[in-house]
Amino acid sequence: MSGMGSELIGNLVMTFFVSMLPVVELRGAIPMGVASGLGFWESFAAAVAGNLVPIPFIIIFIRTIFEWLRDKNQKFDRLINKFENKAAEKKELIDKYEWFGLVLLVAIPLPGTGAWTGALVAAMMDMRLKRAFPAIALGVCIAGFVVAYATFGAKFLIFG
DSSP: OOHHHHHHHHHHHHHHHHTTSTTTHHHHHHHHHHHTTOOHHHHHHHHHHHHHTTHHHHHHHHHHHHHHHHHHOTHHHHHHHHHHHHHHHHHHHHHHHHHHHHHHHHHSOSTTOSHHHHHHHHHHTTOOHHHHHHHHHHHHHHHHHHHHHHHHHHHHHHHO
16 A cells, blocks of 8 residues: 555544544544545544444443442542533433434534533433434534534635
8 A cells, every 4th residue: 555545544543533532522533634634524534433433332331331430449439420410411401302402412512512421411311322323423423514614614714
């Protein structure tokens, strides 16, 4: 494989994996992908795909993981309570607007929102994966377009 092709693959993989990280998610991965030379669709696709990978695992396993961590070490209790309280704060939006509320929670590219938060809220509300995942996926796609358009707009404003 040529150097240019392997660089493209490396940038796609890096964008994919960065978007899997909590807090950073695609809001950080898309600008990073663009900065590394990826185009709009490449950075968007890699970031959306990577952002969605952990979601089923969070929805299905997070409560069990939280219980296991609490059993292993009480110091985790404070951290887990923080996560649960964060999810509880967002629960009102979901209760009010139901499925669309989960889409909105994930789609708004602000701190404290995103796929990880949406999955945590869905898990705390006992939403089934087949109902929660499409809402989260739609929210991730919307957020991806917002971030990609903002990133490319900023890129063209700065670099012409």
